[in-house]
Amino acid sequence: MDKFNFVRNGMIRLPPGFRFQPTDEELVFQYLRCKVFSCPLPASIIPEINVCLYDPWDLPGDLEQERYFFSNKESKYPNGNRTNRVTSSGYWKATGSDKKIVSPRRNNIVGKKKSLVFYRGKAPTGSKTDWVMHEYSLVNNTGPTASSTENSINQKGSWVLCRIFLKKRSCQKDEDILLNYDSCKVKNTEKGQLQITSTSPVSSSSSCSSCSGITEVLSSHEGGDDEEISGCTKF
Structure with missing residues:
Protein backbone atom coordinates (compact mmCIF):
# COMPACT_ATOMS: atom_id res chain seq x y z
CA MET A 1 0.00 0.00 0.00
CA ASP A 2 1.27 3.45 -0.85
CA LYS A 3 2.28 5.64 2.06
CA PHE A 4 0.61 8.81 0.81
CA ASN A 5 -2.74 8.97 -0.95
CA PHE A 6 -3.89 12.40 -2.11
CA VAL A 7 -6.53 11.26 -4.61
CA ARG A 8 -10.17 11.66 -3.57
CA ASN A 9 -12.97 10.71 -5.97
CA GLY A 10 -10.59 10.75 -8.92
CA MET A 11 -9.27 14.25 -8.11
CA ILE A 12 -5.92 15.36 -6.70
CA ARG A 13 -6.36 17.14 -3.36
CA LEU A 14 -3.03 18.34 -1.97
CA PRO A 15 -2.58 20.07 1.38
CA PRO A 16 -2.48 23.89 1.22
CA GLY A 17 0.84 25.17 -0.07
CA PHE A 18 1.78 22.02 -1.98
CA ARG A 19 2.09 21.93 -5.76
CA PHE A 20 2.63 18.89 -8.00
CA GLN A 21 5.14 20.05 -10.63
CA PRO A 22 7.20 17.01 -11.68
CA THR A 23 9.77 17.01 -14.47
CA ASP A 24 9.59 14.67 -17.46
CA GLU A 25 12.26 12.45 -15.94
CA GLU A 26 10.45 12.25 -12.60
CA LEU A 27 7.19 11.29 -14.28
CA VAL A 28 8.86 8.45 -16.18
CA PHE A 29 11.32 7.15 -13.54
CA GLN A 30 9.45 7.77 -10.29
CA TYR A 31 5.83 7.22 -11.34
CA LEU A 32 5.33 5.49 -14.69
CA ARG A 33 8.08 2.91 -14.21
CA CYS A 34 6.72 2.01 -10.77
CA LYS A 35 3.22 1.71 -12.24
CA VAL A 36 4.33 -0.59 -15.08
CA PHE A 37 6.30 -2.90 -12.77
CA SER A 38 3.69 -2.79 -9.97
CA CYS A 39 6.08 -1.18 -7.50
CA PRO A 40 5.05 1.20 -4.70
CA LEU A 41 4.60 4.77 -5.93
CA PRO A 42 6.21 7.75 -4.18
CA ALA A 43 2.65 8.96 -3.53
CA SER A 44 -0.80 7.98 -4.79
CA ILE A 45 -1.31 11.36 -6.44
CA ILE A 46 -2.15 10.36 -10.03
CA PRO A 47 -5.58 8.79 -10.61
CA GLU A 48 -6.29 5.99 -13.06
CA ILE A 49 -8.70 6.86 -15.87
CA ASN A 50 -9.15 6.14 -19.56
CA VAL A 51 -8.64 9.63 -20.95
CA CYS A 52 -10.22 8.77 -24.31
CA LEU A 53 -13.55 8.01 -22.66
CA TYR A 54 -13.90 11.71 -21.84
CA ASP A 55 -13.46 15.02 -23.59
CA PRO A 56 -10.60 17.01 -22.03
CA TRP A 57 -12.96 19.49 -20.34
CA ASP A 58 -14.92 16.62 -18.73
CA LEU A 59 -11.94 14.99 -17.04
CA PRO A 60 -11.80 15.35 -13.25
CA GLY A 61 -9.73 18.12 -11.73
CA ASP A 62 -9.25 21.86 -12.09
CA LEU A 63 -9.49 22.93 -15.74
CA GLU A 64 -7.14 25.84 -15.08
CA GLN A 65 -4.36 23.56 -13.83
CA GLU A 66 -2.31 20.74 -15.33
CA ARG A 67 -3.94 17.36 -14.72
CA TYR A 68 -2.18 14.00 -14.60
CA PHE A 69 -3.67 10.56 -15.26
CA PHE A 70 -2.56 6.95 -15.60
CA SER A 71 -4.31 5.52 -18.65
CA ASN A 72 -4.30 2.26 -20.60
CA LYS A 73 -3.66 2.53 -24.32
CA GLU A 74 -6.31 0.93 -26.50
CA SER A 75 -5.68 -0.36 -30.01
CA LYS A 76 -7.68 1.25 -32.79
CA TYR A 77 -7.96 -2.07 -34.64
CA PRO A 78 -8.00 -5.62 -33.19
CA ASN A 79 -4.82 -6.69 -34.96
CA GLY A 80 -3.12 -3.32 -35.28
CA ASN A 81 -0.67 -1.21 -33.29
CA ARG A 82 -2.37 2.16 -33.83
CA THR A 83 -3.77 3.73 -30.67
CA ASN A 84 -7.40 4.75 -30.39
CA ARG A 85 -7.56 8.41 -29.31
CA VAL A 86 -11.15 9.23 -30.31
CA THR A 87 -13.51 10.79 -27.74
CA SER A 88 -17.22 11.57 -27.90
CA SER A 89 -16.66 15.09 -29.31
CA GLY A 90 -13.34 14.82 -31.18
CA TYR A 91 -9.93 13.20 -31.23
CA TRP A 92 -6.34 13.65 -30.12
CA LYS A 93 -3.84 14.20 -32.94
CA ALA A 94 -0.09 13.76 -32.54
CA THR A 95 2.09 16.73 -33.41
CA GLY A 96 5.84 17.09 -33.74
CA SER A 97 8.39 14.39 -32.99
CA ASP A 98 8.58 12.31 -29.82
CA LYS A 99 11.00 13.38 -27.11
CA LYS A 100 13.31 10.66 -25.75
CA ILE A 101 13.61 10.32 -21.98
CA VAL A 102 17.15 9.12 -21.24
CA SER A 103 18.43 7.39 -18.12
CA PRO A 104 21.07 9.64 -16.47
CA ARG A 105 23.06 6.63 -15.25
CA ARG A 106 23.21 4.26 -18.23
CA ASN A 107 22.52 6.78 -21.00
CA ASN A 108 19.77 4.50 -22.32
CA ILE A 109 16.38 5.54 -23.65
CA VAL A 110 13.81 4.35 -21.12
CA GLY A 111 10.83 6.51 -22.03
CA LYS A 112 9.37 8.90 -24.56
CA LYS A 113 7.02 11.88 -24.54
CA LYS A 114 4.46 12.36 -27.30
CA SER A 115 2.67 15.70 -27.79
CA LEU A 116 -0.95 15.70 -28.95
CA VAL A 117 -3.55 18.39 -29.69
CA PHE A 118 -7.31 17.94 -29.33
CA TYR A 119 -9.54 18.50 -32.36
CA ARG A 120 -13.33 18.84 -32.31
CA GLY A 121 -15.27 16.83 -34.87
CA LYS A 122 -14.17 13.88 -36.94
CA ALA A 123 -10.80 13.32 -38.59
CA PRO A 124 -9.42 14.68 -40.81
CA THR A 125 -11.70 17.75 -40.90
CA GLY A 126 -11.79 18.53 -37.18
CA SER A 127 -11.20 22.01 -35.77
CA LYS A 128 -8.11 22.55 -33.64
CA THR A 129 -8.53 23.54 -29.99
CA ASP A 130 -6.15 24.80 -27.30
CA TRP A 131 -6.18 21.51 -25.37
CA VAL A 132 -2.78 19.78 -25.25
CA MET A 133 -1.75 16.37 -23.94
CA HIS A 134 1.74 15.05 -23.20
CA GLU A 135 1.69 11.27 -23.24
CA TYR A 136 4.57 9.50 -21.47
CA SER A 137 5.32 5.84 -22.12
CA LEU A 138 7.99 3.43 -20.92
CA VAL A 139 9.98 1.79 -23.72
CA ASN A 140 12.20 -1.19 -24.43
CA ASN A 141 15.53 -0.13 -25.86
CA THR A 142 17.60 -2.80 -27.55
CA GLY A 143 20.37 -0.36 -28.48
CA PRO A 144 23.30 0.36 -26.12
CA THR A 145 23.03 4.16 -26.17
CA ALA A 146 20.56 6.99 -26.61
CA SER A 147 21.51 7.25 -30.27
CA SER A 148 19.56 4.11 -31.14
CA THR A 149 17.07 4.28 -33.98
CA GLU A 150 13.32 4.56 -33.52
CA ASN A 151 12.91 0.99 -34.78
CA SER A 152 14.61 -0.34 -31.64
CA ILE A 153 12.21 1.48 -29.32
CA ASN A 154 8.92 -0.17 -28.41
CA GLN A 155 6.47 0.63 -25.68
CA LYS A 156 6.73 -1.48 -22.55
CA GLY A 157 3.38 -2.35 -21.01
CA SER A 158 0.00 -0.79 -21.72
CA TRP A 159 0.17 1.95 -19.10
CA VAL A 160 0.87 5.55 -20.14
CA LEU A 161 1.00 8.73 -18.07
CA CYS A 162 -0.90 11.71 -19.48
CA ARG A 163 -0.45 15.38 -18.67
CA ILE A 164 -3.41 17.43 -19.97
CA PHE A 165 -3.66 21.22 -19.91
CA LEU A 166 -5.28 24.15 -21.68
CA LYS A 167 -2.79 26.18 -23.69
CA LYS A 168 -2.99 29.91 -23.06
CA ARG A 169 -3.63 32.06 -26.11
CA SER A 170 -1.27 34.86 -27.01
CA CYS A 171 -2.79 38.36 -27.08
Whole structure:
Protein backbone atom coordinates (compact mmCIF):
# COMPACT_ATOMS: atom_id res chain seq x y z
CA MET A 1 0.00 0.00 0.00
CA ASP A 2 1.27 3.45 -0.85
CA LYS A 3 2.28 5.64 2.06
CA PHE A 4 0.61 8.81 0.81
CA ASN A 5 -2.74 8.97 -0.95
CA PHE A 6 -3.89 12.40 -2.11
CA VAL A 7 -6.53 11.26 -4.61
CA ARG A 8 -10.17 11.66 -3.57
CA ASN A 9 -12.97 10.71 -5.97
CA GLY A 10 -10.59 10.75 -8.92
CA MET A 11 -9.27 14.25 -8.11
CA ILE A 12 -5.92 15.36 -6.70
CA ARG A 13 -6.36 17.14 -3.36
CA LEU A 14 -3.03 18.34 -1.97
CA PRO A 15 -2.58 20.07 1.38
CA PRO A 16 -2.48 23.89 1.22
CA GLY A 17 0.84 25.17 -0.07
CA PHE A 18 1.78 22.02 -1.98
CA ARG A 19 2.09 21.93 -5.76
CA PHE A 20 2.63 18.89 -8.00
CA GLN A 21 5.14 20.05 -10.63
CA PRO A 22 7.20 17.01 -11.68
CA THR A 23 9.77 17.01 -14.47
CA ASP A 24 9.59 14.67 -17.46
CA GLU A 25 12.26 12.45 -15.94
CA GLU A 26 10.45 12.25 -12.60
CA LEU A 27 7.19 11.29 -14.28
CA VAL A 28 8.86 8.45 -16.18
CA PHE A 29 11.32 7.15 -13.54
CA GLN A 30 9.45 7.77 -10.29
CA TYR A 31 5.83 7.22 -11.34
CA LEU A 32 5.33 5.49 -14.69
CA ARG A 33 8.08 2.91 -14.21
CA CYS A 34 6.72 2.01 -10.77
CA LYS A 35 3.22 1.71 -12.24
CA VAL A 36 4.33 -0.59 -15.08
CA PHE A 37 6.30 -2.90 -12.77
CA SER A 38 3.69 -2.79 -9.97
CA CYS A 39 6.08 -1.18 -7.50
CA PRO A 40 5.05 1.20 -4.70
CA LEU A 41 4.60 4.77 -5.93
CA PRO A 42 6.21 7.75 -4.18
CA ALA A 43 2.65 8.96 -3.53
CA SER A 44 -0.80 7.98 -4.79
CA ILE A 45 -1.31 11.36 -6.44
CA ILE A 46 -2.15 10.36 -10.03
CA PRO A 47 -5.58 8.79 -10.61
CA GLU A 48 -6.29 5.99 -13.06
CA ILE A 49 -8.70 6.86 -15.87
CA ASN A 50 -9.15 6.14 -19.56
CA VAL A 51 -8.64 9.63 -20.95
CA CYS A 52 -10.22 8.77 -24.31
CA LEU A 53 -13.55 8.01 -22.66
CA TYR A 54 -13.90 11.71 -21.84
CA ASP A 55 -13.46 15.02 -23.59
CA PRO A 56 -10.60 17.01 -22.03
CA TRP A 57 -12.96 19.49 -20.34
CA ASP A 58 -14.92 16.62 -18.73
CA LEU A 59 -11.94 14.99 -17.04
CA PRO A 60 -11.80 15.35 -13.25
CA GLY A 61 -9.73 18.12 -11.73
CA ASP A 62 -9.25 21.86 -12.09
CA LEU A 63 -9.49 22.93 -15.74
CA GLU A 64 -7.14 25.84 -15.08
CA GLN A 65 -4.36 23.56 -13.83
CA GLU A 66 -2.31 20.74 -15.33
CA ARG A 67 -3.94 17.36 -14.72
CA TYR A 68 -2.18 14.00 -14.60
CA PHE A 69 -3.67 10.56 -15.26
CA PHE A 70 -2.56 6.95 -15.60
CA SER A 71 -4.31 5.52 -18.65
CA ASN A 72 -4.30 2.26 -20.60
CA LYS A 73 -3.66 2.53 -24.32
CA GLU A 74 -6.31 0.93 -26.50
CA SER A 75 -5.68 -0.36 -30.01
CA LYS A 76 -7.68 1.25 -32.79
CA TYR A 77 -7.96 -2.07 -34.64
CA PRO A 78 -8.00 -5.62 -33.19
CA ASN A 79 -4.82 -6.69 -34.96
CA GLY A 80 -3.12 -3.32 -35.28
CA ASN A 81 -0.67 -1.21 -33.29
CA ARG A 82 -2.37 2.16 -33.83
CA THR A 83 -3.77 3.73 -30.67
CA ASN A 84 -7.40 4.75 -30.39
CA ARG A 85 -7.56 8.41 -29.31
CA VAL A 86 -11.15 9.23 -30.31
CA THR A 87 -13.51 10.79 -27.74
CA SER A 88 -17.22 11.57 -27.90
CA SER A 89 -16.66 15.09 -29.31
CA GLY A 90 -13.34 14.82 -31.18
CA TYR A 91 -9.93 13.20 -31.23
CA TRP A 92 -6.34 13.65 -30.12
CA LYS A 93 -3.84 14.20 -32.94
CA ALA A 94 -0.09 13.76 -32.54
CA THR A 95 2.09 16.73 -33.41
CA GLY A 96 5.84 17.09 -33.74
CA SER A 97 8.39 14.39 -32.99
CA ASP A 98 8.58 12.31 -29.82
CA LYS A 99 11.00 13.38 -27.11
CA LYS A 100 13.31 10.66 -25.75
CA ILE A 101 13.61 10.32 -21.98
CA VAL A 102 17.15 9.12 -21.24
CA SER A 103 18.43 7.39 -18.12
CA PRO A 104 21.07 9.64 -16.47
CA ARG A 105 23.06 6.63 -15.25
CA ARG A 106 23.21 4.26 -18.23
CA ASN A 107 22.52 6.78 -21.00
CA ASN A 108 19.77 4.50 -22.32
CA ILE A 109 16.38 5.54 -23.65
CA VAL A 110 13.81 4.35 -21.12
CA GLY A 111 10.83 6.51 -22.03
CA LYS A 112 9.37 8.90 -24.56
CA LYS A 113 7.02 11.88 -24.54
CA LYS A 114 4.46 12.36 -27.30
CA SER A 115 2.67 15.70 -27.79
CA LEU A 116 -0.95 15.70 -28.95
CA VAL A 117 -3.55 18.39 -29.69
CA PHE A 118 -7.31 17.94 -29.33
CA TYR A 119 -9.54 18.50 -32.36
CA ARG A 120 -13.33 18.84 -32.31
CA GLY A 121 -15.27 16.83 -34.87
CA LYS A 122 -14.17 13.88 -36.94
CA ALA A 123 -10.80 13.32 -38.59
CA PRO A 124 -9.42 14.68 -40.81
CA THR A 125 -11.70 17.75 -40.90
CA GLY A 126 -11.79 18.53 -37.18
CA SER A 127 -11.20 22.01 -35.77
CA LYS A 128 -8.11 22.55 -33.64
CA THR A 129 -8.53 23.54 -29.99
CA ASP A 130 -6.15 24.80 -27.30
CA TRP A 131 -6.18 21.51 -25.37
CA VAL A 132 -2.78 19.78 -25.25
CA MET A 133 -1.75 16.37 -23.94
CA HIS A 134 1.74 15.05 -23.20
CA GLU A 135 1.69 11.27 -23.24
CA TYR A 136 4.57 9.50 -21.47
CA SER A 137 5.32 5.84 -22.12
CA LEU A 138 7.99 3.43 -20.92
CA VAL A 139 9.98 1.79 -23.72
CA ASN A 140 12.20 -1.19 -24.43
CA ASN A 141 15.53 -0.13 -25.86
CA THR A 142 17.60 -2.80 -27.55
CA GLY A 143 20.37 -0.36 -28.48
CA PRO A 144 23.30 0.36 -26.12
CA THR A 145 23.03 4.16 -26.17
CA ALA A 146 20.56 6.99 -26.61
CA SER A 147 21.51 7.25 -30.27
CA SER A 148 19.56 4.11 -31.14
CA THR A 149 17.07 4.28 -33.98
CA GLU A 150 13.32 4.56 -33.52
CA ASN A 151 12.91 0.99 -34.78
CA SER A 152 14.61 -0.34 -31.64
CA ILE A 153 12.21 1.48 -29.32
CA ASN A 154 8.92 -0.17 -28.41
CA GLN A 155 6.47 0.63 -25.68
CA LYS A 156 6.73 -1.48 -22.55
CA GLY A 157 3.38 -2.35 -21.01
CA SER A 158 0.00 -0.79 -21.72
CA TRP A 159 0.17 1.95 -19.10
CA VAL A 160 0.87 5.55 -20.14
CA LEU A 161 1.00 8.73 -18.07
CA CYS A 162 -0.90 11.71 -19.48
CA ARG A 163 -0.45 15.38 -18.67
CA ILE A 164 -3.41 17.43 -19.97
CA PHE A 165 -3.66 21.22 -19.91
CA LEU A 166 -5.28 24.15 -21.68
CA LYS A 167 -2.79 26.18 -23.69
CA LYS A 168 -2.99 29.91 -23.06
CA ARG A 169 -3.63 32.06 -26.11
CA SER A 170 -1.27 34.86 -27.01
CA CYS A 171 -2.79 38.36 -27.08
CA GLN A 172 -0.28 39.50 -29.68
CA LYS A 173 -2.21 37.87 -32.53
CA ASP A 174 -5.40 39.68 -31.56
CA GLU A 175 -3.55 43.01 -31.48
CA ASP A 176 -2.09 42.40 -34.94
CA ILE A 177 -5.57 41.74 -36.32
CA LEU A 178 -6.85 45.04 -34.95
CA LEU A 179 -3.93 46.93 -36.45
CA ASN A 180 -4.75 45.60 -39.90
CA TYR A 181 -8.07 47.48 -39.79
CA ASP A 182 -6.56 50.87 -39.02
CA SER A 183 -7.52 53.60 -41.50
CA CYS A 184 -5.39 56.72 -41.99
CA LYS A 185 -6.63 60.21 -42.95
CA VAL A 186 -4.10 62.71 -44.21
CA LYS A 187 -4.90 66.44 -44.30
CA ASN A 188 -2.94 69.08 -46.19
CA THR A 189 -3.00 72.02 -43.78
CA GLU A 190 -2.42 75.67 -44.61
CA LYS A 191 1.15 75.45 -43.28
CA GLY A 192 1.96 72.53 -45.56
CA GLN A 193 2.22 70.05 -42.67
CA LEU A 194 0.68 66.58 -42.56
CA GLN A 195 -1.76 65.66 -39.84
CA ILE A 196 -2.51 61.94 -39.48
CA THR A 197 -5.44 60.60 -37.50
CA SER A 198 -6.55 56.99 -37.06
CA THR A 199 -9.77 55.36 -35.98
CA SER A 200 -7.89 52.97 -33.66
CA PRO A 201 -4.55 53.27 -31.83
CA VAL A 202 -1.51 52.25 -33.87
CA SER A 203 1.68 51.09 -32.19
CA SER A 204 5.00 52.63 -33.16
CA SER A 205 6.36 49.24 -34.21
CA SER A 206 3.42 48.33 -36.45
CA SER A 207 2.24 51.46 -38.26
CA CYS A 208 0.36 51.49 -41.56
CA SER A 209 2.91 50.55 -44.21
CA SER A 210 1.29 52.68 -46.92
CA CYS A 211 1.56 55.81 -44.72
CA SER A 212 5.30 55.46 -44.10
CA GLY A 213 7.93 57.31 -46.03
CA ILE A 214 5.96 60.60 -46.48
CA THR A 215 8.49 63.45 -46.63
CA GLU A 216 6.71 66.38 -48.31
CA VAL A 217 3.39 67.64 -49.59
CA LEU A 218 2.96 68.52 -53.24
CA SER A 219 0.38 71.19 -54.16
CA SER A 220 -0.89 72.04 -57.61
CA HIS A 221 -0.04 75.72 -57.17
CA GLU A 222 1.23 78.08 -54.50
CA GLY A 223 -1.37 79.42 -52.14
CA GLY A 224 -3.94 76.91 -53.45
CA ASP A 225 -6.95 75.78 -51.54
CA ASP A 226 -6.56 73.20 -48.83
CA GLU A 227 -6.80 69.63 -50.06
CA GLU A 228 -8.03 66.64 -48.07
CA ILE A 229 -6.73 63.24 -49.03
CA SER A 230 -8.80 60.31 -47.82
CA GLY A 231 -6.90 57.09 -47.26
CA CYS A 232 -3.14 56.53 -47.23
CA THR A 233 -0.78 58.20 -49.71
CA LYS A 234 1.49 55.87 -51.66
CA PHE A 235 4.76 56.77 -53.34
